[in-house]
Amino acid sequence: MTVIENVIGRVAVLRGGRYSVEVDVLTSSGFGRFAAPIDENPALYIAEAHRAVSEVDEIIGPELIGFDASEQELIDSYLWEIDGTENFSHIGANTALAVSVAVAKAAASVKKMPLYSYLGGTFTTELPVPILEVAGGDAFEYYVMVRDLMEITDVIDALNKVLEHAEGNTVEAFSNATEKATDELGLDIALGLVQKQPLETEEVLSIVEDNNVAYIKPMGDEELFLELIAGTHEVFVDGEYLFREKDILDRRYYNALSIKPINLGTLTDLYNLVNDAKSERITPILSEARYESSDEALAHIAVGLRCPAMVFRRDSIAKLNELIRIAEDLGERGRIITFEG
Template sequence: MTVITSVAARQILDCKARPMVEVEIRTDAGAFGRAAAPTGSSVGIHEAKVLRDEDPSNYDGLSVHRAVSNVTDVIAPKLVGFEFETQRDLDDALLGLDGTVDKGVLGGNAIYPVSVAFLRAQAAEAGERVYEHIARGPLTTIPVPCFNVINGGRNRDAVQAFNEFIVVPAGAESIDEAVEMGVQIFKRLPGLIESATGNPATVGGSYGYAAPYGDPHSVLSLMQEAVAAAGYEGRVSFALDCASSEMYDRESKTYELNGGRVDSTALVGYLKQLTEEFDLLFVEDPLDEDDWEGFSLAVRELTRTYVLGDDLIVTNKQRLDRAIAERAAEGFVLKPNQIGTITESLDTFDTATENGMFALPSGRSGGVIDDIVMDLSLGLQVPFQKNGAPRSGERIEKLNFLMRAAQEIPGSSLSRIETLARY
């Protein structure tokens, strides 16, 4: 049994200098756990609510003092002095205090860091690393990192409908080599962008390079050039996070693409052409977060890749159940702050695993140095994970985590994803 002796909370900053909630938990055994609540830039409407103060005089309305108060004034009195045997016991208490589906009363950004801090405190009590505490069996593999090297959106040079263009060092023999491959490819891109466009490369919203073209095909071709320039031809695959909800118009039910607007059928047809020309390991969020028919169409048509749901599923077991029933996805992006507690995240993971689906752990664009998704990736033994661009501190730390883990786990090896790929 774990007895919580103190719960403290404060406002700190994420990697984009936006306020977020940080929580610290201490137990009567002298254990300590700390966690913060990251936030994405592309946030699905079905995610747990991020409670902000909305006071324009304080961080332009983004401060989180109300959520901090909910931790110290509402949550803490119900936890301090009480015994909790398991993570589920603690998380059930948090869910009972809020009482809403979207954590709209206390805020997902108040509940989530409490859940993660407790996980870390219990691991400390057990004398285990957090990923060991999470593990369901032997730890034998290190997940392959996926690098978001080019960012879409409305950039200086182009309006690129797809959000993330990703390189996957599928042919790496070790985690050290996989990291070096991602870094070396990334280093080749600015020179290629400047040579192709005549303009210096700029930094995108998620710290990759801003897409210099509106045509996704041209961006993928540029990435192929970078792979060749780095000397890794035949050893690297690609992936896409379309984040299509960002470019969807609900009135016309159309998506922005290549300067025009297309319906779901045309968008899936275009993606099918890309998968036939490029080795794409997965395509994430190819349709809007509520376009279930479009997702089902994508699963039927994109047979050379995997269709994953992020905004579609938001780490929510109920939405995953629907995706399974409608064959609307072949995996989901595991972002525990989307749902709000560790237990709910693991329940969704277990459901996916039982149904032969992938879970792709991912940080958020407004990330943190010490991100629990890394422990989840390793502890749950996923084959690959999203690590972001190899540029900013919290993203570099994710890579360092994997390289340390390879040394901490004797006999471990890099996951072999070539056998999983459909291209």
């Protein structure tokens, strides 16, 4: 049965020593658990985590008992109703996400289905391209991606080769390393950049044009994004900054969008944004938050929602391994999504 019988909250520890709320959802024959990540605001101290647990145990849990866990959209809508604000400022987006994902995992467990198949349906066979963090610098964070990925593990081989050949912590050093790694492994390996501080438009354009860059997440105004879209070819321009700061969702400015579930609140909100991006011909990229647990659900969500790419941090071994397991589970039916700009 998928009727919710109990909802339990507890304090969880994330990487980086941050605290968050973990939620268990129980039915008579199913169980789901999820610990919510934290993104830009790392100041969720133990007192705030305990407050979130109280919200789950005293308010949210009692309200959800008796709901059918398979009615995801209804439950997610009710979480907004319980909160009563426009941005989950009462119960918190992290608490809402923990409950929402735990509900989905409980329903999937009743049906004895992997979460990705439960979310995406029978014909879910597509795997996202991993974009893997390699290092951080003053102006950029550096990532590695493989354009002609055949196996998920190809990105690990690429990462190791890039680290082996990188002679410094600069764009040029990592760009040269990707080219050497390409020659040695026979893979089309490229560099990803996440801008950390404002730079002049011409400088950003020059960096992208003069180096082996396939993905960039810029920081700046609309002009920078327009120039990057117009002046680059087959480069993924990630519009997270414009979307977050100015609520712009428009293919004219960018062709990819990093989406962090913690910034939305529920699985239904995540599903809607992924579909909105696709309708604008923008590639949705499911991205980790800065502080996460080792829970494997993010890989399942990316596959279930057919996101063409995922951004992983260097220490995200559990999620990357789960993506490998999903690929094994799909077998010959599985294929890696073509990640085209």
